[in-house]
Amino acid sequence: MAVSLTRPLAPDPYSLLPVVPSFTLSSDDLRDGERLPDxxxxxxNANVSPHLHWEGFPRETRSFLVTAFDPDAPGPSxxxxxxxxxxxxTTTTLDRGAGALHTDDLPPGAFHLRGDDGVTGYVGAAPPPGDREHRYFFVVHALxxxxxxxxxxxxxxxxxxxxTFHTIARALLVATYQR
Structure with a gap:
């Protein structure tokens, strides 16, 4: 018996969190609501992290956390x-490729965590072939x-x-991808 990958779209994960003010997130590589470039x-594919730039965050901001998350991946999490x-x-831009392993593109003290695939750094979109379009939430959390x-x-x-307990504002950009 074949398993169908067709399932309802997951909710916007950030709509489930406490409401905080927003600020502006832009990119030379991504457009909100549009397909993620290959x-x-x-x-x-090249697996290069996109350029991100943010502004308009609260004066009380002390640091940032940047994430890329696919709520539409198979499985509940x-x-x-x-x-x-x-x-x-003082960091308001991540250059294209800043998510590469062993890069010096991050400022002192900042670091990458391992993603769900176990790799430290950026791992690009990889929805299962034939699955519906996935959303990729690129988010900057002002802490x-x-x-x-x-x-x-x-x-x-x-x-x-x-x-979540330290986020005072949030900026997000959502790109999509399908194979």
Missing amino acids: RHAAPP GWWHWVVVDLPV DVEHTTVGPQTMPGAAACGA
């Missing part, structure tokens, strides 16, 4: 593709602390959960 998808922790408040209490071995979901 170069930002997982191998055999979605899939974490990228988590960058402890970005200083009220300079440093989170997570370490490099922290699981992405745990980092996101902990950040």
Whole structure:
């Protein structure tokens, strides 16, 4: 018996969190609501993290957490593709490719967590072939602390959960992808 991958669209995961003010997230690579370019998808594509830039966050912001999450992945918990922790408040841009392993593109003190695939750094879109279109939430969380209490071995979901209690504003951009 074949398993059907057709299932209802998952809810917007951020609509389930406490309401916080928003700010602006833009990208030279992504457009909100549009298809993610192939170069930002997982191998055999280039698997390059997109350029992200944010502005208009609250004056009280002390640091940022950046995430890329697919709530439409098979299974009940979605899939974490990228988590960058402890970005200083002076950082308002991640250049294209900043999610690469062993990169010096992150400011001192900031670091990548392992995504759900076990890789530290960015892993691009990889919905199962033939599955419906997936949404990829690229999110910048403005935090009220300079440093989170997570370490490099922290699981992405745990980092996101902990950040919820320190998020004072949030910016998001949603791209889609289907194979």
